[in-house]
Amino acid sequence: MTYQDRVLELLITDVKRRLIAEGSARIKICLAELTEEQIWYKHNANVNAVGNLVLHLCGNVRQYVLAGIDGQPDRRERALEFSEKGPLETSYLLSQLETLERDVASALDRIQPADLIEDRTVQGFDENVISILVHVAEHFSYHVGQITYYTKYVRDVDTGYYAGLDLDVTS
Numbered sequence: 300m301t302y303q304d305r306v307l308e309l310l311i312t313d314v315k316r317r318l319i320a321e322g323s324a325r326i327k328i329c330l331a332e333l334t335e336e337q338i339w340y341k342h343n344a345n346v347n348a349v350g351n352l353v354l355h356l357c358g359n360v361r362q363y364v365l366a367g368i369d370g371q372p373d374r375r376e377r378a379l380e381f382s383e384k385g386p387l388e389t390s391y392l393l394s395q396l397e398t399l400e401r402d403v404a405s406a407l408d409r410i411q412p413a414d415l416i417e418d419r420t421v422q423g424f425d426e427n428v429i430s431i432l433v434h435v436a437e438h439f440s441y442h443v444g445q446i447t448y449y450t451k452y453v454r455d456v457d458t459g460y461y462a463g464l465d466l467d468v469t470s
Contacts, residue, residue: 301412303412303413304412306412306415307410307411307412307415310415310429310432311407311408311410313436314407314432314435314436315403315404315407317436317439317440318360318400318403318435318436318439319400319403319404321440321443322356322439322440322443323396323399323400325443325446325447325458325460326353326356326396326443326446327393327396328450328458328459328460329349329446329447329449329450329458330349330353330389330392330393332450332454332456332458333349333389333450333453333454335385335386335388335389336386337349337453337454338350338385338386338389338392339384339385339386339387340453347381347445348385349446349449349450350383350385350386350387350392351380351381351383351385352442352445352446353392353395353396353446354379354380354381354383354392354395355377355380355381355442356399356438356439356442356443357380357395357396357399358375358376358377358380359375359435359438359439360399360403360435360439361374361375361399361402361403362375362377362421362422363421363422363431363434363435364403364406364407364431364432364435365402365403365406366421367419367420367421367422367426367431368406368410368414368419368428368431368432369406369409371406410428414428415427415428415429416428416429419431447460
């Protein structure tokens, strides 16, 4: 395996972990804790409902990874992600996440080492593929944090993300 192949393998493995194994899995935990009313609740006009954030993350990842990197058609309607009033069924949101997981994993597997430094235009921004992957992972994590905070706040629950792990171990 070449150095470039190994770098790509490590990067793609970590992006998949951050988006799917951690991010999407955490959203699913939160959705299981929340009622449909809570998923679609907006405290005021300047906050997004959890349901809107799920739709937004699916739209963002599809636009940046599937269209921007993989060359699929960009069918995103960003304004609809935020204007949806719901309630859409929780099962619908879960199916959107599961479809996204499959589609993004396949698209990420098609990236080649030389692609990483190629420039792409996504949502009007000129970025290289590495930058797009960093953006997607960071953006996804940011909104997962919002969903987690809201879930803990309204349900008074420990989401158990780190259950069974000793986080006080030093290296």
